[in-house]
Amino acid sequence: MGLPREQALTNWVQQQLDDTELTIHPLSGDASFRRYARIHSKAKTYMLMDAPPDKEDSQPFVAIDQWLDSHGVRVPHIVAKDLAQGFILLEDFGDILLAQVLTDDTVDQYYQQAMDQLLQLQHLPINDPAQPLPAYDVDKLTQEMSLFDQWFVEKYLNIELTLAEQQLIKHTYDLLANTAVIQPQVVVHRDYHSRNLMVLNTGSNTNTHELGVIDFQDAVVGAYTYDLISILRDAYVQWPAQRVQTWMQYFWQHLPAHQTNDKTLTDFAREFDFMAAQRHLKVLGIFIRLNLRDGKTGYMKDLPLVFHYLLQEIKHYPELKAFDAFLQQRVLPVFLQKQPESQAVIEDML
Numbered sequence: 001m002g003l004p005r006e007q008a009l010t011n012w013v014q015q016q017l018d019d020t021e022l023t024i025h026p027l028s029g030d031a032s033f034r035r036y037a038r039i040h041s042k043a044k045t046y047m048l049m050d051a052p053p054d055k056e057d058s059q060p061f062v063a064i065d066q067w068l069d070s071h072g073v074r075v076p077h078i079v080a081k082d083l084a085q086g087f088i089l090l091e092d093f094g095d096i097l098l099a100q101v102l103t104d105d106t107v108d109q110y111y112q113q114a115m116d117q118l119l120q121l122q123h124l125p126i127n128d129p130a131q132p133l134p135a136y137d138v139d140k141l142t143q144e145m146s147l148f149d150q151w152f153v154e155k156y157l158n159i160e161l162t163l164a165e166q167q168l169i170k171h172t173y174d175l176l177a178n179t180a181v182i183q184p185q186v187v188v189h190r191d192y193h194s195r196n197l198m199v200l201n202t203g204s205n206t207n208t209h210e211l212g213v214i215d216f217q218d219a220v221v222g223a224y225t226y227d228l229i230s231i232l233r234d235a236y237v238q239w240p241a242q243r244v245q246t247w248m249q250y251f252w253q254h255l256p257a258h259q260t261n262d263k264t265l266t267d268f269a270r271e272f273d274f275m276a277a278q279r280h281l282k283v284l285g286i287f288i289r290l291n292l293r294d295g296k297t298g299y300m301k302d303l304p305l306v307f308h309y310l311l312q313e314i315k316h317y318p319e320l321k322a323f324d325a326f327l328q329q330r331v332l333p334v335f336l337q338k339q340p341e342s343q344a345v346i347e348d349m350l
Contacts, residue, residue, distance in 0.1 A: 009050060012087050016080040024048070038092065046079060049088040058083055061217045064166045065129035067218075071124050074117065074200075074212045094201055098252065099122045099194035099236060107125040107239065111231065113211055114197060115251050118227050122186035122212075123256075126221045136222025137187060141177040141278055147285025154202075156288045157334045165326060172323040176281075179274040183223035184259045191219045192227035192235045224259060227277040233276055235283055235306050248272060277320070280310040304342040 018137050022041035022198050033055035039046040047181050051058045062083065062324060068075045078092040098110060127131065134140075149169050161169070189196075199210040228251055232244050252260065260268070283306050287299040313322040336343045 005050075005052070008067070008085060009048070009087060012082060012085065013039055013048060016089055017046070018190065023115065024305075029287070037286060039089070045092040047076065047090040047092045049090060051086040051088070053084065053086040056086065058086060058088060061087065063221060064217055068121075068124075068213075068216060068273070069130070073121055073124075073216075074210065075189060075216060076212065076214070093198040093214065096199040096201075097195050098199055100195040101199055102194060102237060107243075110211065111247055114192075114231050115247065115254070116230070117211060117213065118192060118231070119251070119254055120190065124187045126185060126187055132217055133187065133221045135185075136190075136220040136226070137173075138177040138181055140220075141171050141180055144282040145173045145176065145278055145285075147289060148281040149285075151285040151288040151292070153331060155292060157338060159330060159332065159334060165330070166323055169325055172320065173281075175319060176274055176278045179271065180196075180226075180278060180344060181222045183271050185221050186224045188220050188222040188226045189213065189216050189230075190220055190226070190305070191215055191232040194231070194237055197231075223275050224255070225272045225273070225278065228273060229276040229279055233280075233309050235280075235302050235309075238305055238308075241312075270317070277310060277313045280306050282311065284310070297346060300339075303335075303339065307332070 008022065013024065014022060017039070019041045025038045025040070027036040027038060027303040027339065033052055037048045039048050049058070051064055058081075060079060062081055065075050065078055079089040079091065081088045098114070102110060128285065145170055149161065149166075153161065192213075196213065196215040198208045198214060200212045228248070232239075232247055249265060252265055284303065287303055287306070290296040290299050309333075311324070313333055314324050314327075
């Protein structure tokens with residue numbers, strides 16, 4: 001960010017907050033061209049997004065933030081914006097991720113709050129012309145799953161798939177994708193987990209604080225189980241299966257009647273597992289792509305948990321028996337050989 005932009009940014013923020021004494025503290029940015037800074041002004045703090053318009057189109061972010069905000073979803077309120085310059089002033093959600101405060105004692109309250117907020121998100125209109133969202137359709141779901149065979153199986157494990165195995169994988173992808181699109185369709189955050197929920201300092205005297213939602217710009221219209229999976233079978237934290245079952249049942253009991261009146265909890269659990277398998281196939285591929293293509297190695301330590309989830313999700317269903325055998329016989333042994341340090345971990349999980 002050159003000096004002219006720095007000066008323009010400073011002048012704009014001073015004007016918006018009517019404060020020439022404010023201070024700007026740059027924060028580490030993400031992988032995009034966006035930069036962030038925390039603004040201290042008159043005993044309050046704000047978050048500044050600096051997104052050069054020739055590099056980043058901020059309009060989609062602004063539109064969906066304002067749409068979610070207007071419907072009561074706890075996203076950062078936009079205080080001011082100048083899209084021509086690429087400056088957005090936001091409510092400051094602080095620095096505490098939900099992942100940092102989860103313990104055996106706090107998780108029930110926090111997850112109930114996260115699920116309540118998710119239920120609220122799912123009540124939003126999916127055909128609102130004010131904020132059209134793309135469909136999480138069969139093509140998109142299948143494209144995501146294909147990251148598993150392209151990156152995890154072939155590029156990382158160097159497994160050369162036979163024609164029969166390729167056909168089995170395609171059949172499995174078709175089954176999982178088609179199961180997803182016949183579920184009730186709702187607004188889906190798409191990455192609703194403990195690193196994308198912020199713990200807000202709201203001055204509450206309770207043991208838990210209000211949760212704020214970030215990283216919502218890729219929202220779609222998709223299956224009603226998808227976001228629930230993201231939080232309950234989080235790639236970054238694991239909870240006992242019985243506890244997850246209890247939380248899933250809570251969510252099930254609070255769904256609108258028209259979504260559950262012709263189903264049992266067992267039916268919902270099947271939808272949950274099939275959708276979870278789709279997500280975790282995708283995540284395995286994404287983590288490897290981040291490592292091999294982008295040089296981001298930090299996700300490699302999370303592979304055993306995600307693989308464990310996948311194996312658990314498919315093992316009870318006759319329709320997925322052949323794919324389960326493929327994973328157990330062809331993929332898992334090579335993975336454990338590739339990551340010997342993970343062997344004890346994943347075998348303990350299994």
